Structure formats: structure tokens, C-alpha cells
Amino acid sequence: MLDFLNAIPRGLILPPANLFLLILIGLLLWRRWPRAGRIVAGTGLALLAILSTTAGASLFVRPLERMSAPLLAPERAGAQAIVVLAAGRLQDAPEYGGQDIPDYVALARLRYAAHLQRRTGLPILVSGGVGAKAGDAAASREIALGEAMATALREDFGVPVRWIEGRSRDTLENAAFSTAMLRKDGVRRILLVTDAMHMPRSRMVFAHAGLEVVEAPTMFFGDQARSSGAFVPSAEGMRRSWYALYELIGLAWYRVRVG
Structure with a gap:
């Protein structure tokens, strides 16, 4: 699966490229089915905005990071x-x-x-x-x-x-x-x-x-999204979203592969 992710450029199935594709599909639908097109394009735009913030990224980062804990001793x-x-x-x-x-x-x-x-x-x-x-x-x-x-x-x-x-x-x-x-x-x-x-x-x-x-x-990044700046779109927000989603997909596949 991860070889598959590497083979077909990761950006095609991970943000932000997959969200731009969703927006494009919505725009193509808009002319013939305006309501459906607006919903699809609007959903893609909303997700793009959310996942570009560190606060939005934390929705995926925190579940991953809470699967482990800092080593204290x-x-x-x-x-x-x-x-x-x-x-x-x-x-x-x-x-x-x-x-x-x-x-x-x-x-x-x-x-x-x-x-x-x-x-x-x-x-x-x-x-x-x-x-x-x-x-x-x-x-x-x-x-x-x-x-x-x-x-x-x-x-x-x-x-x-x-x-x-x-x-x-x-x-x-x-x-x-x-x-x-x-x-x-x-x-x-x-x-x-x-x-x-x-x-x-x-x-x-x-x-x-x-x-x-x-x-x-x-x-650890998940608990850092606390300031007002965490809700402003940034390259770092998208990077964290991309990485967290990649790891979630990889974790699911490895669970199937190695049990």
C-alpha cells in the first residue's frame, strides 16, 4: 500500500492536491448540476481551509500522538x-x-x-x-x-x-x-x-x-494548537495534515499486513 502511495504521487490522494481535485470536480459539475457542484466544490474548499490550519491538523495529529507517550525514565x-x-x-x-x-x-x-x-x-x-x-x-x-x-x-x-x-x-x-x-x-x-x-x-x-x-x-505537535494563530491557514498546518493522514493510512495498512 505504501509502495502504491509512493508510485502514484502521494499528492494525488493526500491533501492539498486531493482537495483541489474535489474542487475541480465540483466546478465541472456546477454547470449541469449547480446544486451538486456547489456542494462538492464548497466541501473541498472548506476542507482545504480547515486542514491548512494547525488547529484543523490537530484533529488527525492528536489521535496518532495519543497512541504513545513521552519516555520519562x-x-x-x-x-x-x-x-x-x-x-x-x-x-x-x-x-x-x-x-x-x-x-x-x-x-x-x-x-x-x-x-x-x-x-x-x-x-x-x-x-x-x-x-x-x-x-x-x-x-x-x-x-x-x-x-x-x-x-x-x-x-x-x-x-x-x-x-x-x-x-x-x-x-x-x-x-x-x-x-x-x-x-x-x-x-x-x-x-x-x-x-x-x-x-x-x-x-x-x-x-x-x-x-x-x-x-x-x-x-509532539497535537497540543500546540492553542493560540489564535492556530486557526490561520499556513504551510505548516497543511504539512501536519498531510503527514498525519499519511501515517493513518499507513497504520491501517500495516495492521492488515502484519496483524
């Missing part, structure tokens, strides 16, 4: 390792000599992983594939998201990385490949680091792969 969790999942990347960053670097979502996960490592002393595994060419033509090679994350942890946060899983293409493969690596070193219980909206799906597949999972979510 990592030292007493009984974990043997920290696993941090990749997000996206900024390609060919000129300020880093044309190398790929983790995007801001990945950096938030890495920062929290570094915080947990300093508190617990546990070894870290970074997980993420989807290789891309390095910027330096003289040393061109395929690099994985996991490799870029490991570099950031070591160089920017001063935290060691024991394992790099660099083959996975999605969360299901994050779990399968990471579990295989950890089991070789006798690791059975982990602190799993990802953002709060991604945690329900991640926890499910890592538990299905056979690991004992202690959730360590970061980046």
Missing part, C-alpha cells in the same frame, strides 16, 4: 540499545561540500537519540537506506540515510554509533533488517526513537519482528 527501561529511524534528507548540501545531510525531521530524532544515549550509555543503531550519490564526483559512492545519520551523530552530537542499517526502504524493512543485526549481538529490548506520529506504525512492525519495544517518541 529511559534509565529504568531495561533496554539494551537505542534504534533511531531515518526520515528524509537534503541532497547535495553545498555548505557540507555537496554531501547529503539529514533533514530537520531526522535531526530532531537524532538529537533525541543523542540525549537518550547520554542518559543511558546505550549503543545506537541508525536505520535507513534509499541510497543517493554523494556530491563529490571524485569520491562518488552510494550513501544511505543511515550513513548520513551516523555521520551527524558522531560529528555534530559527539555520540558513537555501533550499527548502521543502510538497506531499508520503508518502516517495515527498518524493523526487519535492524532486528537481524541486533539479534546477532544478543539485543532483544530497545528504545525506539522516531517522531510521535510515526511511532504507532513503527512500534507495530518492530514488535512484529520480534523485539521488545520501549517507545521513545519525539516531536
Whole structure:
């Protein structure tokens, strides 16, 4: 299903593009069936306005984030390792000599992983594939998201990385490949680091792969929509709506796929 989402541009079935399509359908209907056209177009416009606000996005964000809770005592969790999942990347960053670097979502996960490592002393595994060419033509090679994350942890946060899983293409493969690596070193219980909206799906597949999972979510957005500005349409509001709906669809599919 998520491969399907990636194959047919996600924007066609997620906001805002799906809402623009709904509005377009309404306008096409308007000429022949004015009332139906007004209802369809008006519904699309209203949803576009609502989902473009952080208050509207919270209608989908909060249910996801309430499926997990902040980790308050990592030292007493009984974990043997920290696993941090990749997000996206900024390609060919000129300020880093044309190398790929983790995007801001990945950096938030890495920062929290570094915080947990300093508190617990546990070894870290970074997980993420989807290789891309390095910027330096003289040393061109395929690099994985996991490799870029490991570099950031070591160089920017001063935290060691024991394992790099660099083959996975999605969360299901994050779990399968990471579990295989950890089991070789006798690791059975982990602190799993990802953002709060991604945690329900991640926890499910890592538990299905056979690991004992202690959730360590970061980046909670649902309870931030409290000011009057939360009702003003913004790019951030639409980003949260897009991400939350993507995760809800993915969670539903993973429940069917892995039980």
C-alpha cells in the first residue's frame, strides 16, 4: 500500500492536491448540476481551509500522538540499545561540500537519540537506506540515510554509533533488517526513537519482528494548537495534515499486513 502511495504521487490522494481535485470536480459539475457542484466544490474548499490550519491538523495529529507517550525514565527501561529511524534528507548540501545531510525531521530524532544515549550509555543503531550519490564526483559512492545519520551523530552530537542499517526502504524493512543485526549481538529490548506520529506504525512492525519495544517518541505537535494563530491557514498546518493522514493510512495498512 505504501509502495502504491509512493508510485502514484502521494499528492494525488493526500491533501492539498486531493482537495483541489474535489474542487475541480465540483466546478465541472456546477454547470449541469449547480446544486451538486456547489456542494462538492464548497466541501473541498472548506476542507482545504480547515486542514491548512494547525488547529484543523490537530484533529488527525492528536489521535496518532495519543497512541504513545513521552519516555520519562529511559534509565529504568531495561533496554539494551537505542534504534533511531531515518526520515528524509537534503541532497547535495553545498555548505557540507555537496554531501547529503539529514533533514530537520531526522535531526530532531537524532538529537533525541543523542540525549537518550547520554542518559543511558546505550549503543545506537541508525536505520535507513534509499541510497543517493554523494556530491563529490571524485569520491562518488552510494550513501544511505543511515550513513548520513551516523555521520551527524558522531560529528555534530559527539555520540558513537555501533550499527548502521543502510538497506531499508520503508518502516517495515527498518524493523526487519535492524532486528537481524541486533539479534546477532544478543539485543532483544530497545528504545525506539522516531517522531510521535510515526511511532504507532513503527512500534507495530518492530514488535512484529520480534523485539521488545520501549517507545521513545519525539516531536509532539497535537497540543500546540492553542493560540489564535492556530486557526490561520499556513504551510505548516497543511504539512501536519498531510503527514498525519499519511501515517493513518499507513497504520491501517500495516495492521492488515502484519496483524
